[in-house]
Amino acid sequence: xxxxxxxxxxxxxxxxxxxxxxxxxxxxxxxxxxxxxxxxxxxxxxxxxxxxxxxxxxxxxxxxxxxxxxxxxxxxxxxxxxxxxxxxxxxxxxxxxxxxxxxxxxxxxxxxxxxxxxxxxxxxxxxxxxxxxxxxxxxxxxxxxxxxxxxxxxxxxxxxxxxxxxxxxxxxxxxxxxxxxxxxxxxxxxxxxxxxxxxxxxxxxxxxxxxxxxxxxxxxxxxxxxxxxxxxxxxxxxxxxxxxxxxxxxxxxxxxxxxxxxxxxxxxxxxxxxxxxxxxxxxxxxxxxxxxxxxxxxxxxxxxxxxxxxxxxxxxxxxxxxxxxxxxxxxxxxxxxxxxxxxxxxxxxxxxxxxxxxxxxxxxxxxxxxxxxxxxxxxxxxxxxxxxxxxxxxxxxxxxxxxxxxxxxxxxxxxxxxxxxxxxxxxxxxxxxxxxxxxxxxxxxxxxxxxxxxxxxxxxxxxxxxxxxxxxxxxxxxxxxxxxxxxxxxxxxxxxxxxxxxxxxxxxxxxxxxxxxxxxxxxxxxxxxxxxxxxxxxxxxxxxxxxxxxxxxxxxxxxxxxxxxxxxxxxxxxxxxxxxxxxxxxxxxxxxxxxxxxxxxxxxxxxxxxxxxxxxxxxxxxxxxxxxxxxxxxxxxxxxxxxxxxxxxxxxxxxxxxxxxxxxxxxxxxxxxxxxxxxxxxxxxxxxxxxxxxxxxx
Amino acid sequence: xxxxxxxxxxxxxxxxxxxxxxxxxxxxxxxxxxxxxxxxxxxxxxxxxxxxxxxxxxxxxxxxxxxxxxxxxxxxxxxxxxxxxxxxxxxxxxxxxxxxxxxxxxxxxxxxxxxxxxxxxxxxxxxxxxxxxxxxxxxxxxxxxxxxxxxxxxxxx
Numbered sequence: 001x002x003x004x005x006x007x008x009x010x011x012x013x014x015x016x017x018x019x020x021x022x023x024x025x026x027x028x029x030x031x032x033x034x035x036x037x038x039x040x041x042x043x044x045x046x047x048x049x050x051x052x053x054x055x056x057x058x059x060x061x062x063x064x065x066x067x068x069x070x071x072x073x074x075x076x077x078x079x080x081x082x083x084x085x086x087x088x089x090x091x092x093x094x095x096x097x098x099x100x101x102x103x104x105x106x107x108x109x110x111x112x113x114x115x116x117x118x119x120x121x122x123x124x125x126x127x128x129x130x131x132x133x134x135x136x137x138x139x140x141x142x143x144x145x146x147x148x149x150x151x152x153x154x155x156x157x158x159x160x161x162x163x164x165x166x167x168x169x170x171x172x173x174x175x176x177x178x179x180x181x182x183x184x185x186x187x188x189x190x191x192x193x194x195x196x197x198x199x200x201x202x203x204x205x206x207x208x209x210x211x212x213x214x215x216x217x218x219x220x221x222x223x224x225x226x227x228x229x230x231x232x233x234x235x236x237x238x239x240x241x242x243x244x245x246x247x248x249x250x251x252x253x254x255x256x257x258x259x260x261x262x263x264x265x266x267x268x269x270x271x272x273x274x275x276x277x278x279x280x281x282x283x284x285x286x287x288x289x290x291x292x293x294x295x296x297x298x299x300x301x302x303x304x305x306x307x308x309x310x311x312x313x314x315x316x317x318x319x320x321x322x323x324x325x326x327x328x329x330x331x332x333x334x335x336x337x338x339x340x341x342x343x344x345x346x347x348x349x350x351x352x353x354x355x356x357x358x359x360x361x362x363x364x365x366x367x368x369x370x371x372x373x374x375x376x377x378x379x380x381x382x383x384x385x386x387x388x389x390x391x392x393x394x395x396x397x398x399x400x401x402x403x404x405x406x407x408x409x410x411x412x413x414x415x416x417x418x419x420x421x422x423x424x425x426x427x428x429x430x431x432x433x434x435x436x437x438x439x440x441x442x443x444x445x446x447x448x449x450x451x452x453x454x455x456x457x458x459x460x461x462x463x464x465x466x467x468x469x470x471x472x473x474x475x476x477x478x479x480x481x482x483x484x485x486x487x488x489x490x491x492x493x494x495x496x497x498x499x500x501x502x503x504x505x506x507x508x509x510x511x512x513x514x515x516x517x518x519x520x521x522x523x524x525x526x527x528x529x530x531x532x533x534x535x536x537x538x539x540x541x542x543x544x545x546x547x548x549x550x551x552x553x554x555x556x557x558x559x560x561x562x563x564x565x566x567x568x569x570x571x572x573x574x575x576x577x578x579x580x581x582x583x584x585x586x587x588x589x590x591x592x593x594x595x596x597x598x599x600x601x602x603x604x605x606x607x608x609x610x611x612x613x614x615x616x617x618x619x620x621x622x623x624x625x626x627x628x629x630x631x632x633x634x635x636x637x638x639x640x641x642x643x644x645x646x647x648x649x650x651x652x653x654x655x656x657x658x659x660x661x662x663x664x665x666x667x668x669x670x671x672x673x674x675x676x677x678x679x680x681x682x683x684x685x686x687x688x689x690x691x692x693x694x695x696x697x698x
Numbered sequence: 699x700x701x702x703x704x705x706x707x708x709x710x711x712x713x714x715x716x717x718x719x720x721x722x723x724x725x726x727x728x729x730x731x732x733x734x735x736x737x738x739x740x741x742x743x744x745x746x747x748x749x750x751x752x753x754x755x756x757x758x759x760x761x762x763x764x765x766x767x768x769x770x771x772x773x774x775x776x777x778x779x780x781x782x783x784x785x786x787x788x789x790x791x792x793x794x795x796x797x798x799x800x801x802x803x804x805x806x807x808x809x810x811x812x813x814x815x816x817x818x819x820x821x822x823x824x825x826x827x828x829x830x831x832x833x834x835x836x837x838x839x840x841x842x843x844x845x846x847x848x849x850x851x852x853x854x855x
Binding site: 007009010012013014015016017018019020021022023025026028162163164165166167212213214215216217247248456457458459588589591592595596597598599600621622623627628629630631633635636 | 726730732733734735736737738739740742743745772773774777782785786789790791792793794795796797798799800801802805823824825827828829830831832833834835836837838839840841
């Protein structure tokens with residue numbers, strides 16, 4: 001068995017520790033200009049007039065009239081303008097950029113611009129559906145008809161902010177017709193394709209380079225395409241180097257967040273108290289523009305029974321547009337909302353039926369060869385029973401449960417079981433992304449990974465370099481991997497969807513094998529590989545039928561909490577996790593993903609509160625939006641199970657998102673035990689707990 | 699305009715500028731030291747941390763005037779010290795670094811903590827790091843690195 005999982009020092013650690021690593025805001029070009037964004041101050045309406053102050057010399061404003069191509073940020077639907085023209089759809093919508101050599105003067109101009117609006121009635125409720133999906137498995141109607149009883153609950157989840165510590169930004173230059181943008185991004189080719197459409201230019205006239213990324217978590221998947229397009233338009237007009245860096249409040253007010261969701265689950269219970277069918281409706285709040293919401297919705301719906309197998313299903317979902325900040329990609333991508341609903345629902349059903357929670361859920365757990373929600377097949381071994389046993393043993397779950405279930409303990413231990421589909425949903429990888437990689441061996445026999453994958457802290461550089469080194473049987477020092485530059489590397493797809501180790505890593509391994517098999521000392525050799533869908537996979541996007549993912553990663557989280565009897569404040573005491581990510585490609589890196597992902601997932605369940613008031617984000621800085629500190633974060637203990645996936649490099653599957661998706665239900669079920677009330681929404685704040693504790697019908 | 703005199707990374711310097719400017723801007727723009735990062739601009743995240751007379755201070759909420767006659771050290775100079783070498787080894791060994799944007803601040807926080815308390819308990823370490831936000835790691839590997847640094851660096855603090 002490969003020992004690739006043995007940890008090595010991360011290739012970029014030294015530069016990051018010493019502060020030498022430069023991020024986009026650290027980059028300086030002599031004579032550069034600064035850009036600031038002018039934004040709407042209403043949630044819905046029309047621009048009546050814009051009055052500019054007398055512009056100081058060298059200050060330029062840039063708006064939709066300067067766009068040479070389409071006023072649209074290229075994603076899936078065409079509804080997201082680069083700059084607002086007349087209609088305003090959310091508070092903080094970008095209207096123009098002010099660009100000039102002096103940052104303070106640029107800010108003064110922004111402050112003096114007077115925009116008058118005609119107001120319209122904004123929509124904040126989830127009523128305006130723009131995408132609706134439906135699928136069924138088996139025969140849910142008949143199962144519901146034959147049910148002995150039905151059980152139905154609704155679950156709600158709130159916003160979550162990625163809260164990367166480095167705000168979004170780009171720096172750009174222009175030479176002749178060629179625009180060159182360097183930014184904090186996860187998807188260099190998303191930005192490139194969007195800029196090409198906005199500028200209506202030849203693709204060779206746009207060069208996108210990834211700057212070192214100070215955290216992303218999905219927040220730098222699609223949103224940077226918007227900033228990139230705006231800056232490219234400004235570069236065309238101003239013809240000077242321009243830097244555009246968001247400040248924290250701007251970033252938190254206007255960038256994409258995790259979709260708030262409302263999920264209704266209804267179960268048909270048969271004569272053996274078994275769940276024979278589930279009907280689920282998943283509603284997500286897309287905000288003002290569709291963006292990637294339809295894909296987020298798909299992933300949520302496909303996770304409708306998470307780690308369980310239910311024979312008959314009807315799953316419906318809607319993306320609703322509201323006059324609020326657009327929501328988008330965030331680690332987990334729809335799954336955290338759904339898995340919260342599924343886990344709470346399983347617990348609530350077991351309670352309603354007076355069944356032992358643990359045994360009841362075990363009876364429904366998915367097994368190898370079972371059909372997935374979309375009638376595909378779980379082809380690979382599922383180790384969940386052993387993983388659950390391990391988690392119980394590590395946490396002393398059963399013993400603590402007996403202790404904490406006594407009334408008035410205000411202590412709880414909760415558990416979540418979950419899966420995560422690895423890579424893009426359905427045919428995304430084969431039909432849309434078509435990932436390509438290139439490896440180049442130079443005359444010194446150093447091998448360069450020419451790929452578009454982004455290291456945003458998750459360790460992609462070290463991991464993929466290790467894969468190449470291991471295949472080539474060469475020292476890690478002879479492998480090189482620079483930040484992607486679209487002028488140099490082919491499109492290996494965005495760094496999202498827990499696809500990088502499995503998909504891009506798989507291609508790197510194949511390309512490295514080619515080099516190895518044809519190795520000639522001292523000769524320049526270049527090889528290419530492109531993605532081939534596993535032959536067993538078939539997917540029908542119209543009916544959501546078939547294998548939605550090539551593989552699944554699995555996890556168990558156990559969270560122990562104490563609730564303060566007076567303030568209802570929750571303290572997380574301990575977290576234990578067991579994960580099956582196929583094969584770890586570096587234990588320290590995977591355990592780091594586990595710690596960080598679980599921290600985000602657990603905090604999503606009880607700590608992180610973001611709301612809007614009349615469409616305006618209230619918690620718009622790090623003081624008002626609380627993320628865990630070293631004191632809030634409990635000690636974690638994580639165990640990895642080896643379960644190599646035949647098609648992943650050395651058996652690797654996805655890891656990044658898996659570690660987040662189960663955190664919220666684990667902490668929420670722990671809190672339920674502590675207060676002996678049922679939780680239907682997250683974050684489970686002290687205010688909500690107080691409401692529950694003082695309510696008689698819960 | 700006022701002239702502010704301070705010791706910057708071991709050298710006496712004078713700056714004649716608006717004394718109310720944020721010290722972080724002076725560091726990054728005038729002195730071109732980009733080790734201190736701007737994460738939040740309101741003293742909440744600690745990415746901009748520097749040492750003033752050996753104690754951690756968030757430079758984003760510090761007016762330049764406040765460093766007058768003080769000793770300022772940024773990560774750029776601290777990274778040349780023996781103590782740093784111990785902390786660096788510990789952070790690499792424990793896998794404590796992900797995106798890295800918070801790490802220079804974490805290193806400054808570690809130095810400031812060990813300076814005050816060379817033998818902190820786990821809980822004291824967590825409190826000592828609680829002014830520095832990290833969104834990637836969940837902190838455990840950073841806490842372990844500080845524990846390793848204090849063990850391997852005994853006598854240095």
